[in-house]
Amino acid sequence: MKTVKLGKTGLIVSKNGFGALPIQRISKKNAVYLLQKAFYNGINYFDTARAYSDSEEKIGAAFSYIRDKIIISTKTAAQNADEFWKDLEQSLKNLQTNYIDIYQFHNPSFCPKPGDKSGLYDAMLEAKKQGKIRFIGITNHRMTVAKEAISSKLYDTLQFPFSYLGGESDIEIVNLCKENNMGFIAMKALSGGLITDSAAAYAYLSQFNHVAPIWGIQRENELDEFLSYNDNPPIFTDNMKKQIEHDRKELSGDFCRGCGYCMPCPAGIQINDCARMSLLLRRAPKDDYLTKEWQEEMKKIEGCLHCNNCMSKCPYKLNTPELLKKNYEDYKTFL
Numbered sequence: 001m002k003t004v005k006l007g008k009t010g011l012i013v014s015k016n017g018f019g020a021l022p023i024q025r026i027s028k029k030n031a032v033y034l035l036q037k038a039f040y041n042g043i044n045y046f047d048t049a050r051a052y053s054d055s056e057e058k059i060g061a062a063f064s065y066i067r068d069k070i071i072i073s074t075k076t077a078a079q080n081a082d083e084f085w086k087d088l089e090q091s092l093k094n095l096q097t098n099y100i101d102i103y104q105f106h107n108p109s110f111c112p113k114p115g116d117k118s119g120l121y122d123a124m125l126e127a128k129k130q131g132k133i134r135f136i137g138i139t140n141h142r143m144t145v146a147k148e149a150i151s152s153k154l155y156d157t158l159q160f161p162f163s164y165l166g167g168e169s170d171i172e173i174v175n176l177c178k179e180n181n182m183g184f185i186a187m188k189a190l191s192g193g194l195i196t197d198s199a200a201a202y203a204y205l206s207q208f209n210h211v212a213p214i215w216g217i218q219r220e221n222e223l224d225e226f227l228s229y230n231d232n233p234p235i236f237t238d239n240m241k242k243q244i245e246h247d248r249k250e251l252s253g254d255f256c257r258g259c260g261y262c263m264p265c266p267a268g269i270q271i272n273d274c275a276r277m278s279l280l281l282r283r284a285p286k287d288d289y290l291t292k293e294w295q296e297e298m299k300k301i302e303g304c305l306h307c308n309n310c311m312s313k314c315p316y317k318l319n320t321p322e323l324l325k326k327n328y329e330d331y332k333t334f335l
């Protein structure tokens, strides 16, 4: 089975990491079953976040008896030191452990550093000193913050979106992490549902031996698919290359990459999914996006304030409010 060394942490994780965001949506019993099945079939790395409701609790329930056999990363979206400590204590309790392997700042809008007024990085250092965390990580969707985190040399790992739809600038981040011996954890390796061929996604990422992808897993058949790659890793074939070129062409132009650089939105619109709903409906199982929850999310587009904050932050220069409107119109035809 393929493994990845996470940079200077020295941690060896399975090439398939388990992204535990989707297990929020299933029962505790089913989640524990999936997590344990993953572990007993070779997955040793599980990534979650304080923000993923009961995901941490489910991991705690599944693994408290074999804590030292697995590697856990979780995240805090704290804005100051007080919130940091509250989150950390809660995560330790939920995960039924007294240490977290990689504790990550969850998509902060800036790169926390020692002595800054947020006090966040100093709190991380103190938590490390106390043995409550082993390594310091950061997750981000913003190129600028990611680059700053790498050059600061303050972080052991970076979690960043990376898939075969990524451009040269994403590959630059991946390579910079390698040069700086920083672990690279790839989120959204299926581009949030736009990539439907997981074998091609896996084979593409296999070319980068220091990259550890985490796959969001909710169903047993999804888990089985990734487990099958442990024994028979998909090879990057010419056909896959053609398919990737085709996807890159199809998903070019006015297409939202789901990066989230434009967020948060003052009207609470989940722009990174809603602005590409037409693609999600056509490229992924559409029923997943027609639920009551999603209908409510899409309806928020009606409340767009046309402040254009999103447009000014989009690195792809998309007319985001217009794109949201188009996607909403199209969405209604599916209902």
Ligand code: SF4
Pocket (backbone or CB within 6 Å): 264, 265, 266, 267, 268, 269, 271, 303, 304, 305, 306, 307, 308, 309, 310, 311, 320, 321, 324
């Ligand atoms: S223009 Fe609309 S979608 Fe964009 S940030 Fe403002 S309210 Fe949100």
Ligand code: SF4
Pocket (backbone or CB within 6 Å): 255, 256, 257, 258, 259, 260, 261, 262, 263, 271, 272, 275, 310, 313, 314, 315, 316, 318, 320
């Ligand atoms: S609108 Fe632009 S910035 Fe926002 S999620 Fe889509 S691609 Fe990213």
